[in-house]
Amino acid sequence: MFKTKWFSGGFSGGFSGKLSGKLSGKLSGKLSGKLSGAALAGLLTAAGAAQAASVSFVQPTDGATVSNPVHVVFALDGMKVAPAGTMMDGTGHHHLLVDGKPLAKGEVIPANDKSLHFGKGQTETDLTLPPGDHTLTLQFGDGAHRSYGPELSKTITVHVK
Structure with missing residues (x-):
């Protein structure tokens, strides 16, 4: 897709x-x-x-009209990014849910074509999305890919030309 x-x-x-x-x-x-x-x-x-930990998008901004490839940059405050498998308090890694919603705390974040894992500690990516409106949900998860919950997620909408 x-x-x-x-x-x-x-x-x-x-x-x-x-x-x-x-x-x-x-x-x-x-x-x-x-x-x-x-x-x-x-x-x-x-x-x-x-301060409570939080995730955010550096780019694109909410409501932006974008072209492929869509460059996405993640931000994190109050915790540290660490590779998957690192089981230390206050650490985790990013997951990007395309047209998905935040997951409940403790729920394992699925690995599929709409749920991208950044288990090496990546903080940015390029996506190719079909034209139209899409939601991008940044979900922070622990070393075992368990969601930190909606509190550590951020959803934006983009329009792909």
């Missing part, structure tokens, strides 16, 4: 979020050098100071 070209974009994302100056100052003064980034991220998440 359509073709895809994958890019080896490497790993992206990471812990991001804005902390209040007071909390940030206390943590950097007392914990600097004593906690790994992952441990600090876990502590901040538990304290409610971390």
Whole structure:
């Protein structure tokens, strides 16, 4: 139905979020050098100071009219991209659902011609889609291809000329 070209974009994302100056100052003064980034991220998440993780499309934009091949670039905030098989908290990889909807948390993301897996950590691709309107749903999943749920998905609509 359509073709895809994958890019080896490497790993992206990471812990991001804005902390209040007071909390940030206390943590950097007392914990600097004593906690790994992952441990600090876990502590901040538990304290409610971390921003919720999210995925988004860098391009195309929602409602865009595009031509083939459709260049799609993914973004991730609040977690890290890691290859499939990596079973570490706060990591996962992208999946692109063509004309599909976000999946429930824990549901295994299918592998078929409308559900593309980017298990090497890719953050962009080129698609060839039939002319007309299409939805693209970016779904983040863990190392075993289980969905992180609608909270870590983003759907846009594009019109292919």
